[in-house]
Amino acid sequence: MKNQKLTQAKINAYDEFYTQRKTIEKELKYYTEQFRNKVIYLNCDNPLKSKFWQYFYDNFHNFKLKELISSHYCENGSFSMSYDGDFEKVKSLKNGSFNDIECFELLERADIVITNPPFSKFREFLRVLLVMNKDFLILGQVNMLSTKETFKHYKMGLFKLGYNFNLNTPFDTPFKKEVAMGGICWMTTLKMQEDIKEINFIEYDEQRYRKYDNYDAININSIREIPKDYKGKMGVPITYLKYHNPREYKIVGADFELIDEHRFILDGKRMYMRVVIEKIC
Ligand SMILES: C[S@@+](CC[C@H](N)C(=O)[O-])C[C@H]1O[C@@H](n2cnc3c(N)ncnc32)[C@H](O)[C@@H]1O
Known part of the structure; x- marks a missing residue:
């Protein structure tokens, strides 16, 4: 019993990092046009x-949302809340787990999922x-890309990395203490302005x-240090992904x-982890 409690505490401690409003505003401001007439679901x-709920609730009319839904995990009974711009509705749920049948039903209704999910269940x-x-905009850590399945999905172009990438980011915790975490990034299927940075600076030597x-x-x-004129394979740090231009480089694979x-x-x-790229032209 004691061990069980300890394990539970450990798991929870790794997942309980609450997103601050300024982190949300700094990324979501780029997508507000895409929220129009959409059902936004915050499923964690x-x-x-x-603060995600607070942000969308405050901006409901501003963004012209259709509906805002939120659900959260609680082993012994949870609830969902929805808001249509006039009224809030509360419905009890068995446990509110994102992969529970009741939450799948909410997910089916949703157009876009936006949240910071539990790190331990990210995959x-x-x-x-x-x-x-589903379309999504979710917060995670760069090293989540270094798992085979997630990297494969990224390589297949099923999602992109958001505007704010590899940041040192403060989170609130249940212990009322702010904790900063490195390598924080957003992953999304939403449209992004093309933001290709010039990265070819030097010649091969x-x-x-x-x-x-x-x-x-x-x-x-x-x-x-990526040489502009090298034609063979190059192993680059994972932070390269933020600058990846598929018209110029091919991703051969991760190490x-x-x-x-x-x-x-x-x-x-x-x-450390390397991604292998090769110049296309
Ligand atoms: C990283 S925290 C972020 C919380 C909130 N989304 C935010 O951004 O402030 C992830 C949350 O997911 C919750 N969680 C854990 N397992 C879950 C599950 N199966 N379904 C939904 N939420 C879960 C954790 O308890 C934790 O509160």
Whole structure:
């Protein structure tokens, strides 16, 4: 029993990071036109606490929303709340889990899912949205992209990375203490303004770039070091994904997809995750 409680506490502590209003405003301001006449579903949000709920409730008429729905997880009984601009409706739910049948019914009604889901269940959460073919804008961590399934979905173009990427972001916690977390990013299927940054700055120099011991590609440590005239494979940090231009570069794969050892080795040293790219033209 004691152990069970401890495990539960550990799981919850990893998931209980509440998004602050300024984090929400900083990203959502780019998509407000796309919210018009839409049913927005916050499926990991207690409306009595969530800043996502607060943000959409305050802007309901401004954004011309059709409906706002929110549900949240509580093992021993939960509730959903919906708002149509005039009235709020509350309905009790068995547990409010995003993958429970009652929440699937709410999901079916929704046009766009927006939330910060539990980090520990991220893969399952994303799978549900993709299977249900829903538009979404969700907050996560860059390292969530380093799992095989999520990276595969990104590579297939099923979602993009939002405007704010790889940030050090403050969250509220149940302990009333603000905690900052690194590598925070948004993932979305919503339309984005094309925001391709010029990243080709320098020329290839054979002396400067080294090939991995266990894969035929040169190593690049920072985005600015990508040589504009190199035609072979290059291993770049995951932060490259924010700047990826599919018309200019092809994503060959992530290190864990390409070699059995999972990570590239350079001069005997194991590297951090690398994504392999190749120039198209
Ligand atoms: C990272 S927190 C973010 C909460 C809120 N969305 C926000 O942005 O402030 C994720 C929340 O999901 C809840 N959660 C855990 N398992 C869940 C599930 N199966 N379904 C829905 N929510 C869940 C956690 O209790 C936690 O409150």
